[in-house]
Amino acid sequence: LASSHYNFVVKEAPYKRLCHTKKILTVNGKFPGPTIRVHKGDTIYVKVHNKGKYNITLHWHGVKQPRYPWSDGPEYITQCPIKPGGIFKQKIIFSTEEGTLWWHAHSDWSRATVHGAVIVYPKFGTGYPFPKPNAEWPIILGEWWKKDVMEVLQLFLRTGGDPNISDAFTINGQPGDLYQCSKSETFRLSVDQGKTYLLRFVNAAMNSPLFVSIANHMLTVVGIDGGYTKPLTSNYITISPGQTLDALLQANQNPNNLYYMAARAYSTGLNVPFDNTTTTAIVQYNGNSTPFSSPIILPNLPYYNDTDAAFGFLGLLRSLASNEHPGNVPLKISSHIISAISVNTLPCERNNSCEGPNGTRLAASMNNISFVWPSIDILEAYYRHINGVYRPNFPGFPPYIFNFTADYLPLILEIPKRGTKVKELKFNTTVEMVLQGTNVVAGIDHPMHLHGYSFFIVGTGYRNFDKDKDPFTYNLIDPPLRNTAMVPKNGWITIRFTANNPGVWFMHCHIERHLTWGMETVFIVSNGKCPEEHLLPPPPDMPPC
Ligand code: C2O
Ligand code: CU
Numbered sequence: 143l144a145s146s147h148y149n150f151v152v153k154e155a156p157y158k159r160l161c162h163t164k165k166i167l168t169v170n171g172k173f174p175g176p177t178i179r180v181h182k183g184d185t186i187y188v189k190v191h192n193k194g195k196y197n198i199t200l201h202w203h204g205v206k207q208p209r210y211p212w213s214d215g216p217e218y219i220t221q222c223p224i225k226p227g228g229i230f231k232q233k234i235i236f237s238t239e240e241g242t243l244w245w246h247a248h249s250d251w252s253r254a255t256v257h258g259a260v261i262v263y264p265k266f267g268t269g270y271p272f273p274k275p276n277a278e279w280p281i282i283l284g285e286w287w288k289k290d291v292m293e294v295l296q297l298f299l300r301t302g303g304d305p306n307i308s309d310a311f312t313i314n315g316q317p318g319d320l321y322q323c324s325k326s327e328t329f330r331l332s333v334d335q336g337k338t339y340l341l342r343f344v345n346a347a348m349n350s351p352l353f354v355s356i357a358n359h360m361l362t363v364v365g366i367d368g369g370y371t372k373p374l375t376s377n378y379i380t381i382s383p384g385q386t387l388d389a390l391l392q393a394n395q396n397p398n399n400l401y402y403m404a405a406r407a408y409s410t411g412l413n414v415p416f417d418n419t420t421t422t423a424i425v426q427y428n429g430n431s432t433p434f435s436s437p438i439i440l441p442n443l444p445y446y447n448d449t450d451a452a453f454g455f456l457g458l459l460r461s462l463a464s465n466e467h468p469g470n471v472p473l474k475i476s477s478h479i480i481s482a483i484s485v486n487t488l489p490c491e492r493n494n495s496c497e498g499p500n501g502t503r504l505a506a507s508m509n510n511i512s513f514v515w516p517s518i519d520i521l522e523a524y525y526r527h528i529n530g531v532y533r534p535n536f537p538g539f540p541p542y543i544f545n546f547t548a549d550y551l552p553l554i555l556e557i558p559k560r561g562t563k564v565k566e567l568k569f570n571t572t573v574e575m576v577l578q579g580t581n582v583v584a585g586i587d588h589p590m591h592l593h594g595y596s597f598f599i600v601g602t603g604y605r606n607f608d609k610d611k612d613p614f615t616y617n618l619i620d621p622p623l624r625n626t627a628m629v630p631k632n633g634w635i636t637i638r639f640t641a642n643n644p645g646v647w648f649m650h651c652h653i654e655r656h657l658t659w660g661m662e663t664v665f666i667v668s669n670g671k672c673p674e675e676h677l678l679p680p681p682p683d684m685p686p687c
Contacts, residue, residue: 146186150200152224152247152256153193160284160310161323167194167247168254173315174282174346175245175258176443182240182265187230190224197223200232200259201248204368204625206594211521211645212680214593217249218348219648220521222687232351236262238596239368240467242280242342242386251622251654256284256292257346262368270464270526272364272373273537275390275479278340279331283354283381283405283421284312286349295658302490302504305511305655311347311405311421318404318422329423330405330597333393340364343379343387348654350417351382351408351452351587351628355441357401357427361389361412363459367596367624370462378444380408380452382589384626386653392644395428400438408444408452410631412584415444425665449604452587453630456622458601461637470636471571471598471618479565480607481576482540483590483629483651484582484663486558488512499583506651507558509537509574512660514562518687520664521646527682536563545606546580555582558660565663567641574600576607577627578634585632590655594647594667596623597639607634615642626631626652641667651665 155171156163156565166585169175180186192198201215213232214220224230239262247256259280264270285308287294310317310324319325333339341361345352355361355378363374365388371376373390395401406420424438445450463469485655488500505512515524516531523531544551567573575597577590601617616636627634650662 144596146184146677147193148186149285150188151191152192152198153560154569156414156542159287159317160321162288164290167252168477168679169256170562173255174284175256177280178245178261179261179263180236181263183238184236186234186645188234188610189229189230192224192228193225194225196251196252197464198227198252199223200245202234202243202245204243204386205234205239206237206643207235207245208643209645209676209678210235210443211594215248216593216648218515218516218517218519220646221519222311222685223249224685226655228685231681231684232505233681237458240264241365241368241388242344242368243368244346244386246346249289250685251295254285256346256407257344259344261342267571271464271467272390273338275340276337278342279450280342280344282314283352284315284348286310286312286317301497302502304504307415307417308642310419311352311582313405313421313423320420331425332428333425335393335397337367337393339393341389341391341392343381343389345381345383347383348441349383351380351589352405353443354379354381354403354445356403356404356610357441358685359391359425360394363387363389363390364493365624366459366622368403369623372460372462372620374458376455378455380455380626382626384589384591384654385624391428391501397430400432401425402438402440404441404443406443407446410447411584412451412683413637419445447523449630450467451522453602456628459622460620461492461623469620469623471600471621472640473618475574477567477571479538479573480540480578481575482510482546482578482580483588484555485586485656486512486582489555504554506557506661507657508581508661508663509539510541510558511536511663512558512560514560516562518587520564522687524666524676532562532564532664534564534566536565538565546578547585547606548581551580551582551583563663564666567665567667569641569644569668573667574636574638576634576651577629579629579632581632584637587631587654588629588661589626590629590649591626591652592647592649594645595624595639595644597625597637599627600638602630602634604630604633643667644669644675
């Protein structure tokens, strides 16, 4: 039996990539960080020691933490950060999740290197809803900057423009052998002919959705975001930052060849420079006579801005909706929310001009509110009735209704208001939320993530949401259940969930630069009637603000 107590020491360690060595922030000196393996229903304790030089928090992405947001992690939302030298023991409660999730830093841009996989196995005595694989690997997709990531962050905050793009994508921490100085470290998957492998994908990249494919091999998707799906066989996958995906790989090809697994960006932003680099790992068959240097077959990945390829794949995913893993899509909705999500501009705070359009600085918003981080966490303020930290007036509708995806939009939409506004929900409210991408400044896809819940994606479409027509297209039978969903560029998605997890829960775009610019809001879900529906009390060692 695996231990339920872990020590996570956050500290710097030297790592060499792309011919350069630099110090990066790690957990226990590892990059990617340690994998956590639990069974459904387990509770674990992670003691986090901050031995780095920056404030830090850790988040358990996709873990619902029923009634216990105290260990959820986003800085200034559910806790104040752990200061250098500080310790915080987090309690992670696994309830309904099953499959692959992950953990990552949720402060500044530390998550670039501070992240790892979480694997939730079925309860003892139960099994997968698919044939048991012979072996499994976490496949963590990431990004690597030659520069210090904190410098990248500081620089673009100063200039008000876009951040520098990364220098490489990575698979399990390795750029792979299409990059310089990466050949001998390329991640290798050694397989036996005829066997089946479970690949547990995590997109831990900071700013890029990715396409992933393996030459000559199909992937059969069996799970997403810590829940099972109907099996879906495809020759590539689309995975956005924040998302996880479980897929079976059948080792059924000519064992005398070597095959690349390759990943590269899916990118539609107008002014965002496209990272045309490709990260690779190698699939090799055991016991064959292939010389180490023989040619490796590359897969065909969709074109970098192929939105139909990206959403064609995502749109085929269906939750299992079986007896053992039922889907229960809320059918009667008590709260309808529409949120326009936009990239915006704000006046430059420097004397001279910033690098955004017309000398402005770039920002982002939900319903034209660009989120401002408070200096005491919202959960603490809510729990202890501290006034003046947030206001419960996050608008449930955009300030103006337009065709948000038109080429020219009213200037008034370009400049958001700033504020720490939250949306309050009564316990057990059934929520339907339409997330509408807009063409303000420039349209781009947004992977929106909700803490504390998984939600059903009941509908999606390109262009402006049509409230009279689009609801008739909703799938209320077996829609995919996710914690992170891609809103297509200048398109929309509709999500549904039942607000039955009391507490303070963050919602934000998982593109890190959009999070930094303010594309987020907070839900505060009240207690239910019975004591079993109440927020649990905080632990004694919450980091002080
Ligand atoms: Cu994976 Cu709020 O994050
Ligand atoms: Cu975004």
